[in-house]
Amino acid sequence: MTSNKPVVALQDILDYSYCPVKLWWRLGDTEIGIEDGPGRNNTGEQLVNQSIKNALNLYYYALKNSSGSKNDDGAITPLKSLMVVWKKWLAAWEVEELAPLLLEYHSIKKELLAQFGRSGKYKRNDGSLYKQPTWTRNWKQLATSTGLNNLQKNIDSRQQNAGLVALSNDFDVDQVDKPMGLADSFYTSLKIAEELKLPADSVVLGVQEPVVLDLPSVKVEFVADMIVSNGDKRRPGRPTADGEKDTFRSISYELHLFDDSIPAPISLARDLRVLGLGEAFPKNLELGDGNKGFVIKDVLIRHMQTNRTTTIVPSPGAGSLAIDSLARATLTGVQGGVYTARMVNGWRACGNCEYRPLCFTDAGVMELFNPPLTSRIEAGQELHNTIAEAIHNSNNPKSILNALRGFSRWLSKHPGIGDDQVMWVLESLAASLDEEAA
Ligand code: SF4
Numbered sequence: 001m002t003s004n005k006p007v008v009a010l011q012d013i014l015d016y017s018y019c020p021v022k023l024w025w026r027l028g029d030t031e032i033g034i035e036d037g038p039g040r041n042n043t044g045e046q047l048v049n050q051s052i053k054n055a056l057n058l059y060y061y062a063l064k065n066s067s068g069s070k071n072d073d074g075a076i077t078p079l080k081s082l083m084v085v086w087k088k089w090l091a092a093w094e095v096e097e098l099a100p101l102l103l104e105y106h107s108i109k110k111e112l113l114a115q116f117g118r119s120g121k122y123k124r125n126d127g128s129l130y131k132q133p134t135w136t137r138n139w140k141q142l143a144t145s146t147g148l149n150n151l152q153k154n155i156d157s158r159q160q161n162a163g164l165v166a167l168s169n170d171f172d173v174d175q176v177d178k179p180m181g182l183a184d185s186f187y188t189s190l191k192i193a194e195e196l197k198l199p200a201d202s203v204v205l206g207v208q209e210p211v212v213l214d215l216p217s218v219k220v221e222f223v224a225d226m227i228v229s230n231g232d233k234r235r236p237g238r239p240t241a242d243g244e245k246d247t248f249r250s251i252s253y254e255l256h257l258f259d260d261s262i263p264a265p266i267s268l269a270r271d272l273r274v275l276g277l278g279e280a281f282p283k284n285l286e287l288g289d290g291n292k293g294f295v296i297k298d299v300l301i302r303h304m305q306t307n308r309t310t311t312i313v314p315s316p317g318a319g320s321l322a323i324d325s326l327a328r329a330t331l332t333g334v335q336g337g338v339y340t341a342r343m344v345n346g347w348r349a350c351g352n353c354e355y356r357p358l359c360f361t362d363a364g365v366m367e368l369f370n371p372p373l374t375s376r377i378e379a380g381q382e383l384h385n386t387i388a389e390a391i392h393n394s395n396n397p398k399s400i401l402n403a404l405r406g407f408s409r410w411l412s413k414h415p416g417i418g419d420d421q422v423m424w425v426l427e428s429l430a431a432s433l434d435e436e437a438a
Helices: 010-018 020-029 044-065 078-092 096-114 137-145 148-156 182-195 265-270 272-277 320-335 371-392 397-412 419-437
Strands: 007-009 204-214 219-234 247-257 294-303 308-312
Touching: 007 010, 007 320, 010 020, 010 219, 010 272, 010 320, 020 320, 020 371, 044 078, 044 182, 044 204, 044 219, 078 096, 078 182, 096 137, 096 148, 096 182, 137 148, 148 182, 219 272, 219 294, 247 272, 265 272, 265 308, 272 294, 272 320, 320 419, 371 397
Parallel strands: 007 219, 247 294
Antiparallel strands: 204 219, 219 247, 294 308
């Protein structure tokens, strides 16, 4: 029997919990595939994240399908895979001429940052390293004298081709908390790919694998950045029945974090993505005896900017209730068009949300788009179209309008009725119509 549970994406829950308007922007059009054209509402952080994910897919695909040596000069590397991704994106965005400028930007910035490293000459008075070298006076001088700032301005002035918000005329490259632009998204993704240390392809069972969490009232879908095999283990306990396998596959899930800094272990242990992975099963990957053929040993969190890893063993059931409740709240909010915006509390309330350039452009997202009102208008339009179509295809249009009036009266007598109860009534009606027709 197939389950009628609603399906929710974990990323939708996370974005909605942070700020409903964040999800509203993302539901617009921000996913970028390797072959895709410009797209809309992209952010620098998304380009970093997506370019690396695409590159890792390509990298492992190439390793698994390569017949030649993997260790000669033609070796397949994450960096080469990433360059393929960027090459295709720049072509799709029709800005291929930016390729040499992006490479030059990467090379100058890398060289300058090295001067703030252990063997560099720019350090604090006590000999320690700057945590944010690009916020220092020395950096400003170097970035100007080496032409890095001009290069960045030149590249970022074309970033609307990549679906990033266009820069305003008073854009200041020295602004410390400015949103990430095209130049820095390219630099950051290359830096990550250059330093990545990844599991051998022989133990990698899947990259970017869809997984499902089956909860009491919803199914939550998301993606495991990587699934790694720890080999087959013997089943403990009772002897196996005839035909039953006496081994199971031990797996580890990997979660790739692209944040600037590494979150504290206590916060990782409570992270919904980690808790979700602790109980999720792969949607498309066959690991043996159905979903019983494997056990999740742990979840490895890889911080991509530093390559540091943390391993967490989630306890069974941890987080299930919280994820289930948040998923229901997200569903109700989205269906009801409940899109409140953090930005009404001022710029600082939004923290480092990557949608700041979109929300704060011109008069601001509430004045320009008013997401709650827009979604109410869209829902009204959708309902109008559905009813108009039903009336158009009916021999007795008035009966449809009468039925809708009756339904509306019934709804008004049941304040607080949930969407699932309404759906149950409609499904029962559909079932009795099917029976009559049979
Ligand atoms: S910038 Fe602020 S209001 Fe806009 S999506 Fe982000 S958190 Fe929400």
